[in-house]
Amino acid sequence: MSLPSDSTPSKAFCNKESYFDIDDILATQERVPVVFQVPALNLGYLDSSSETNNIEAGAAMELPFWMAKALSTRGKHMVSVDLPNSYKESQREILGAEAGVVNLHKWGPYFYKFGMCLLCFEHPESTDIAKSLLQTLQNRFRGIMDSAQNASYEEIASVTKKLDVLEMSIFRVGQKSIESQLQWEKRQIEKLTVSKVIVNHRKRKRIHIENDQ
Amino acid sequence: MFGLKAIELIKEAKRSQEGTLPPYNEEGIRKVLEEMRALFEQNQAEVNEALEGDQDLFVGIQIRHVALEQNKRCILAYLNHRLETIKQLRWELGSVLPQDVKQNLTTPEAQWFSKYSKGLAKYMRSLGNQGGVDLTLDVRPPKTLHIQVRCLEDHGEFETQDGNIILLKKNSQHFLLRSECEHLIRQGILEHIIT
Numbered sequence: 001m002s003l004p005s006d007s008t009p010s011k012a013f014c015n016k017e018s019y020f021d022i023d024d025i026l027a028t029q030e031r032v033p034v035v036f037q038v039p040a041l042n043l044g045y046l047d048s049s050s051e052t053n054n055i056e057a058g059a060a061m062e063l064p065f066w067m068a069k070a071l072s073t074r075g076k077h078m079v080s081v082d083l084p085n086s087y088k089e090s091q092r093e094i095l096g097a098e099a100g101v102v103n104l105h106k107w108g109p110y111f112y113k114f115g116m117c118l119l120c121f122e123h124p125e126s127t128d129i130a131k132s133l134l135q136t137l138q139n140r141f142r143g144i145m146d147s148a149q150n151a152s153y154e155e156i157a158s159v160t161k162k163l164d165v166l167e168m169s170i171f172r173v174g175q176k177s178i179e180s181q182l183q184w185e186k187r188q189i190e191k192l193t194v195s196k197v198i199v200n201h202r203k204r205k206r207i208h209i210e211n212d213q
Numbered sequence: 214m215f216g217l218k219a220i221e222l223i224k225e226a227k228r229s230q231e232g233t234l235p236p237y238n239e240e241g242i243r244k245v246l247e248e249m250r251a252l253f254e255q256n257q258a259e260v261n262e263a264l265e266g267d268q269d270l271f272v273g274i275q276i277r278h279v280a281l282e283q284n285k286r287c288i289l290a291y292l293n294h295r296l297e298t299i300k301q302l303r304w305e306l307g308s309v310l311p312q313d314v315k316q317n318l319t320t321p322e323a324q325w326f327s328k329y330s331k332g333l334a335k336y337m338r339s340l341g342n343q344g345g346v347d348l349t350l351d352v353r354p355p356k357t358l359h360i361q362v363r364c365l366e367d368h369g370e371f372e373t374q375d376g377n378i379i380l381l382k383k384n385s386q387h388f389l390l391r392s393e394c395e396h397l398i399r400q401g402i403l404e405h406i407i408t
Contacts, residue, residue: 026227
C-alpha cells in the first residue's frame with residue numbers, strides 16, 4: 001500500500017480519502033499516545049500536567065491522529081508515537097484467539113479504518129497490525145453475513161452493538177439484499193413507494209407538532 | 214485540545230438522518246472561526262519571532278498550523294454535507310421546498326438551491342427531441358402506462374393531461390396515467406395499489 005507523498009502537512013487524512021468524507025474525519029480524530037521529543041513553546045495549556053507555559057520534552061500525552069501524523073511522519077520527529085491500546089500485541093492475541101466474540105465497537109468505532117491510518121507511522125509492529133486487521137475481518141465476516149440474513153428482529157440490536165463502522169455497513173448491505181429478495185418474491189418491487197426523504201421528513205414534522213403542543 | 218468544536222459540527226452532520234436538513238449551526242461555525250482566528254494570530258506573531266532566529270518556536274507553529282487546516286476541513290465538510298442533502302431534496306421533493314424545510318436553509322444555500330434547480334430543469338428540457346425528459350420520473354422501470362392509486366389525504370382538484378378534472382379526496386381510488394401521478398406517490402399523497 002502506498003502512503004500519501006504530498007509535501008504539505010495539510011493532508012492529514014489517510015489513504016487519500018475524500019477531503020469531505022465525514023467518516024474519515026471522525027476516524028482520524030481518534031487519539032494516539034505520543035511522547036514529545038522536543039519542547040513545544042507556549043502550548044502548555046494543552047497538557048494538563050504541565051506547570052509551565054510550555055510542553056516539555058518527554059511529556060506524554062494523547063493527541064488526535066491528524067496532529068500526531070503531522071508531527072511525526074516524513075522525517076519529522078517532534079513526537080514519538082506509541083500504539084493505542086486496542087492495537088497492542090496483547091489485544092491482537094485476543095483477536096487471533098477468537099475474533100468473533102470481541103466487541104469491536106467498544107475497541108474503537110472505526111477499528112479497521114483507524115488501524116489502517118496507524119500504518120503510516122511505520123511502527124515496527126505495523127506489518128503485524130495489518131495482518132491482524134485482515135485476519136480479524138476474515139474471521140468475523142461469516143458471522144456478520146449470517147446474522148444479516150437470518151437474525152430475528154430481537155437479535156439485531158445485540159448483534160450490531162459489537163460491530164465497528166465498516167462491519168456495520170456490510171451488515172446493512174446484507175439486510176438490504178435479503179429485503180429486496182423478499183420484495184421480489186412478493187411482486188412488490190414494481191410498486192411505487194413514498195420517497196424515504198419524505199418519510200423521514202414526516203417523522204420529524206410529527207415530533208415538531210408534538211413539541212409545540 | 215484544538216479542533217474539538219469543529220468535530221462537534223461533524224458529529225452533528227453524521228447524526229442527522231438521511232435526507233433531513235437540520236438548522237444551520239451558526240453558533241458552532243462562529244466558535245470554530247473564533248478559534249481559527251486566535252490560532253492564526255498567534256502563529257502570525259510567532260512566525261515573525263521565529264524568523265528573527267528563535268528556532269524552538271517551530272513545533273508550536275506546526276501544531277497550530279495543522280489545527281487550522283483541520284478546522285478548515287471540518288467546516289468545509291459540514292457545508293458540503295449540507296449541500297449534498299439539499300441536492301438530494303431537489304430530486305425527492307421537486308423544485309418547491311416545503312416551508313419547514315426552507316426555513317432551515319441559509320440565504321446562500323437557498324440561492325444555491327434555486328440555481329441548481331434551474332440548471333437541472335434546463336438540462337432536462339434539452340434532452341430528447343421535443344419537450345425534454347423528466348429525469349425524476351420512473352425511478353422504477355414502468356410496466357404499465359396506467360396505474361391504480363388510492364388517495365391518502367385530501368389534496369383537492371387535479372387536472373389530468375386530457376383535460377378532465379378529478380377530485381383527489383381521501384380514500385377515493387383512481388386509475389391514472391403513471392407519469393402524471395408518480396410525483397404524488399413519491400410525496401406520499403397517493404398510494405400505489407397492486408392487485
